[in-house]
Amino acid sequence: MNAELVAWAAASALFSIGTAFLLLRRQLVAMVVGIELMVNAANILIVFHAVRRADPQGLAVALLALAAAAAEVVVGFALILSMRNDENEAPESSHLRELSG
Amino acid sequence: MSPLPAAALVLLAAPLAALAFGFFVTHRVRPRTTHLPILASCAAVAAASLALLGGALGGASWSGRLFTWISAAGVQVHFGLLLDPLSVSVLSMVAVVGFLIHIYAVGYMRHDAAFSRFFLYFHLFFFAMVGLLTSDNYLQLYLFWEGVGLASFLLIGFWQHKPTARAAAWKAFLTNRVGDVGFLLAILLLFRWTGTVAFADLFSNPSLLSSQKAFIVGFLLFWGACAKSAQFPLYVWLPDAMEGPTPVSALMHAATMVTAGVFLLARSYPLLERAPGLLPFIALVGAFTAVWGAVGAFFRKDIKRILAYSTVSHLGLMTLGRGGGGVFPAVFHLIVHGFFKAALFLCAGNVIHGLHDSLGGAPTATVDDAGGLRASMPMTFAAFTLGAVSLAGVPPFGGFWSKEFVLAGAFGTPALAALGLLTALGSSLYIGRMLFLTFLGRRSWQKGHAAHAHEAPPVMWVPVLLLSLGGALAGFLAAPLARLLGVEPHHASHTVTALSIASMAAGFGLAWAAADLAPGGEPAWRSRHPALLEAVESDFGWQPFCDRAAGAVAGAARFLGDIVEGSIWDPGTEDAAAAFPALSEVLGRRARGILNDYALLMTAGAAGLAILVSLCF
């Protein structure tokens, strides 16, 4: 078994599952979940390689990415909640169909 | 070779100046006087060429370069004049005959509204021919060759209102172009194989061309000459070409146009000689054309058409002479023929002119319209008779001598000899028939018509008489011409002479028998064989075949221009363009504004791009 192979495989699988969320799931919340999965996949690789190279910069970047992802989730949910004008339905991707502005 | 004398420059400068003056000045200011500068130019050219002829008889010949025409790498062409015995002798005939026809035209065209325009075209024709004869290389000759074609187009179609004239003009130009393509290819091949088209370079060095290459070039040149000189496959334009005014026919048949091809062959003789088998082939084509033309002439009724076919026949004789016996018989016959054919055509013009009222202004007449004109048109009758006996080869008139030389050359081959004798018989047959029907016989034209035939004014019969005298006495030119060309003429044996005289006499006899002099009546043999007459009328199907070939090309053009363009290319490109809006319509229906779809497309695109990049590197 090879550590790098495991890290790559896990990250690739997580990332593509995240993509699948984004492409296939109807609810906006689930799409955000997919994005989180993708961020995590990236973070796994960053941390793994930072450790392998003993490079503190990698860890620092991963940390910042993690914080930024959290902020992004907050904004995303705020948007989702604010677009919810129909009380009877979960917010779905098909609700965002028309550009207005 | 001596440098060019002033007279040589006059040959080109005088017609050019006359044309410019006529076009810019008299044509605008006083159109009725356009003939004056042009006649002056003719006189100058005739004088200059006779002066040159005198010099040439003294053993001189001239050449000179005027300017560089085309210069691109391997193609170097200079504009120059070459006045050797050949060009000077033909030139003298052309200048003298042309001058006389010009004078005649003054009388003939006097009442035409487009008198001035006619003279400009007419002189352009003459000028192009003079240029053609004096060219010192093939490309320059080709320039004037095409110029002759252009002028013939303008003149044959001179009476633009007539559909037949327009069609004939076009036919003439087109047929000539078909021949010119061969000529042009020959010139380009000469460039490729020898690097030069100047006569002096080509002929002074026989090793420039191998015999096989000489054959190809010679054959292409002959193809070009076939069109201009109305040899068998391409003669079809000439019978129609008499749609133009009669002086045009005279000039075209005698001096300017049809002789160009014969001249080209004479000019190229050193080259043709080197090609194995080409000269016999040319002789055969010529002999065949000679008989073909004679047959055509015999059955026709239109007097100008008879003469036109007779020209075809005699051009065949010249070609036969070239193929069989070298330059001299052809050139000699060309000169003699120039005189008597011009005379005959102008006589026909006088007949048409004289019968003008009774014909109702028709531009031509048939032998049935005429008849018994000897009394009312004595001068024309005299001239015509002189021309006719000369043409038929009655000794001692001009045609007799030239035909002797041609036949002497042909007698080496039995087939050629037979065809030559047949032509001799045919010549006297058709010209005798025409002479008898037109001038002897009864006056069919008086029946039912109040008008009278009348003799032409002197301006019209004097030149004609001079021309026919020239033709009759042309036998005297044989010796000087032979000396000029530096050949020992190959005299005919007594057998040949006897045979040719016999066939000539037989021809006249048959003509007397065949021509039923009863007015207006069809001879019995004609009405008995309508199918034969029909076949001859269509030249045994050759004319309709050519028309069909032209029609097929026009049909192909319509197919491409209308159908292929209109229903393949246009819709092809326009529908291809319209496919894009249609595609966007189809794709647009897919775009329903769902976020996931956009994410899908974006991801697919990014993945595709990534794969492409990874494949490339």
Added chain:
Amino acid sequence: MLTAFALCGGLAVLFAAAALIQKTLYGSAMCLMGVLLEVAALFVLVGADLMGFIQVLVYAGAVMVLIVIAILSAPPNIAQRWTASAFPKPAAWLVPLAVFAGLASAGRMGGLEAALPQAGAHLQREMAGLLFGPWALAVEAVGLLVLIASLAVVREDA
């Protein structure tokens, strides 16, 4: 150690797959939590303890709470899981597969080292030094971002 690492990675993938096919959003959220925790475990296993803790705190804690609140504030809609795409579903499934294939082939599988790397104790110290030293500006920027993001949830009418 390597076996544990592989086990955690495999579990994370399993949880993610489970999240994808859950009918309810709650189910997805719970599975996601599993993924996040397994990722934290992966961090700890390579010796990046601090990253692991922060992963648990921020993701498995704060973000999960946010997700649960978001789900709670909307009515449940269990009937529809998949999107009504204009494209045929197999085509849509192909794209994530292609992404996986592309990523997997891009990585140097079985690359440099077979052994699991371990972060030395100094590495996290150096990271801290970086964050509060030369990278302070970036840290400040991210902090500001989080602050602004938190403002986003304030309702307009509040």
Added chain:
Amino acid sequence: MLLTGLWALPMLTAPLVWAAPSRRAARLLALAASSAVLLYSIWLWGPFSAEEGLLRLHESGAPGAYGLRYHLAVDGVSLSLCWLTAFLSLVSIVATWSDERPNAYWAAFLALEAALMGVFLMQNLFWFYVFWDAALIPMFFIIGLWGSGNRRRAAFKFILYTFVGGLTLLLGLVGLVALHHQATGAWTWEIPELTRATASGPWAPYVFLAIAAGFAVKVPVFPLHNWLPDAHTEAPAAGSVMLAGAMLKMGVYGLMRILVPAFPALSAAALPWAAGLGVASILYGALCAMAQKDLKRLIAFTSVSHMGFCIVGIFSLTPEGLSGAALQMINHGLSTGGLFLLVGFLYERAHARGLDDFGGLAQSAPWFAFFFAFVMLSSIGLPGLNGFVGEALSLYGLLRASPPLAAAASLGAVLAAAYGLPSFQRVFWAPPGPASRSPLVRDLTFREQAVLWTLAVPIVGLGLFPKPLLDLVAPAVQSLAQR
């Protein structure tokens, strides 16, 4: 700064013309500018002949990133094309003088002139392409705004077709630059450098094809010609003159300047195909012209036929053929330009251009007949007038390269007689048609005659004394043929 003036002067004058206070002022300004450009371009012969070398009058800015550089220079071929452009621009402006055209019309012609000059002057592929596509814009408006009946459709067809051709060209040009980079490691868009090192490699044939197709659309070569008849037919007379006279030359010029020198081996290998297409253009254009009922469409198809001679001349890769092609460009500009002018004059009077609408004009308008016959004869290659020399040289080049193709091409001469003379007969000799009875059909005015005489001088001049022009293009042609 000698050459910049050639394109900058019309380019800068164009907005002034557009903004001119009155139509009269606008056209006066346009006339002044185009005459100035013509005089200036002729004057350039002096400085040009004072220099040595193939490309002369170099003018270049600082090298920019990726080898982009403002670089102008001319050789004999491009200088003669600049003269042609300037001459035809002036002719078009004078010829449509009486029209009450808006300011933008005159401005568009100056813009077009500037763009064409740019194409012929630029020695940097990037700028070359910029001007190449810029030339489409004024022509699009000239056809679309001031054309006849079906102008919208024609304008869109024109711009879409030629723009797609332009994009293919762009692809090919970028490919050429990339090939050069691959071979030498340097990024450059300079035409002299790109053509010095010949491109090769597995991608070279595709790049060659893309560039050839891009230029072939503009020429146009047989299967890619379909935009031309509509555009020529619907454009206003002066627009057709510029389109046929100057714009088609861009394609031929591109072949000579870029394609052949950059890919000499491939060009030689492409000879049977390229010359075959050229011969197909000659015959197809002539046959289609025979079938046309609309004078302008007829002349448009003759353009296809004549440009075919340029193609065979170029791809013969012989100095004679290339000289012929260079000459044929100028000749075609003069004679086809002249024919379009004449038909334009006719259309102005009778608002008809069908062959059957006219007839008998030789009686009522003799000068018209004279000039039409004259220019038509030059167009069908009567020796002594300009068309012959170029055609004969191109044909000779082809004969050296491939005799059977030359024999086929020479049939074009027969077909030329078959479309040229009947159209003349129909309009001028045949019985009068509906349009020629109109009292509006008068003979040429003094202004029109003056324009045509100025065309007639080079037509005869180049027919009898083509030597100066042949000498002018000879060095360029020699260096091209030796590659």
